[in-house]
Amino acid sequence: MSWRDEPVAVAVASHGLAEAAVEWPRQPLEAAPWERLLRIVDRQRLTGLLAGAVGDERLPVTPEQRAEVSERHREAMIGVLEREALLIDAAVELDGAGVPWRVLKGSASAHLDYDDPALRVFGDVDALVPGERVLDAVEALAAVGARRQRPPLGHGFDARFAKSVELADEQGRQIDLHRTLALEPFGLRIDESDLFVPGATFTVGGRSLPALGVEERFLLACYHASLGNYPVRLVPLRDLAGIALGGQLDPARTVALAERWWARAVTADAVGTAWRLFGLPDASPLAEWATSYRPSRGERLAMDAFQRRDRRQAHRTVATLRTLPGLSRRAAYLSALLRPDPAYLESRGLGRGQWLRRARAALPGGTRR
């Protein structure tokens, strides 16, 4: 069951977007469609928006349905508060270790990009640190019980090529430590120094936390929407639409930054999808730009590595080798992939031969046995 088959799920995702042209039901849903909606809402992490739509009486519900939404929302928010407590503990350690960092997605989106943070559910803590400080950050976060889930692919790989390092504590609470905003090849085109210019701040539990600026947050939501999952998920589309319509975004700076990061195709794709889905007005500078943008061959190739049912690392590797500027950088990337650390292979349950066969199959003209 996909949200594409359930227009009420799209209406719920659009809750709070005054400009959205979506159809809301006029009466409470019958039992079967209601159950379907709840399943999609759970899977898509839309419980906050569902509670908002019920609370504002945009979505008519029976008293029983309201009680069910209330209970589910309460449970979701208990989880969110737990993650924010972990975020604050992480902030203390990262600040104490002198690691520059930014909160990404979840808590930052909830507090900066929604009218009420209770509308935005999130499942982990995401933090961005400079590549050269990833290992310092991993070490600092051991103090909150967070341990990396997999060894690095190779020496220096985290600092230079990885998108993120996954950490988790004994209770399974996750911290994703990001070096950049997207997987390769797109993430490798982002100038890291752009990410640590003065951005926004927000306050949680009396502590001021650093976040990206509004244009950078918007582009992160575009990456997440366009490249994060196939099929696309609703929350990043709602995130980007909310930021775009929130009155703070500078469209000219956004497009300039997207060009600098080789993210114009991603941005145009994400904006186009969100605008179509939520029925947003075409007469906005960003929507007009997105409609008129024509991706290059390289951009299409790179996007194709993500927007396919059988997406794999191999597709991204090929796209990276074909589009990453600089022969030495491509060579370093390929060399790192071809010589993984034994501990990494062991964590994946793979032998060196298996890894190399996979790599060979990924190369242009390669075959997969």
Add this chain to the structure above:
Amino acid sequence: MSARWVRASSALSRRTLDGALVRPPEGETVHLSAPAAALLRALDVPRTAEEAAADLAAATGADPEVVRWDVDALLADLARRGVVEAAS
């Protein structure tokens, strides 16, 4: 002079459909009913119990004496949980 109370800045919170959730730095997340959540919102600014009760009574049209009694009990409970604290 009556003590002034303020919401503990270190407590995390979220609105819910029928009140609010609050997670103090130590201890468990608690769910507050709508009136308790309204009291907590009122304590974003330091207030005495009398002031908070008067505001709530005016907002709800309830008997100020009854509200005052409820506010005293709620403040004691919230203070014990670390959700509100005496304003300096």
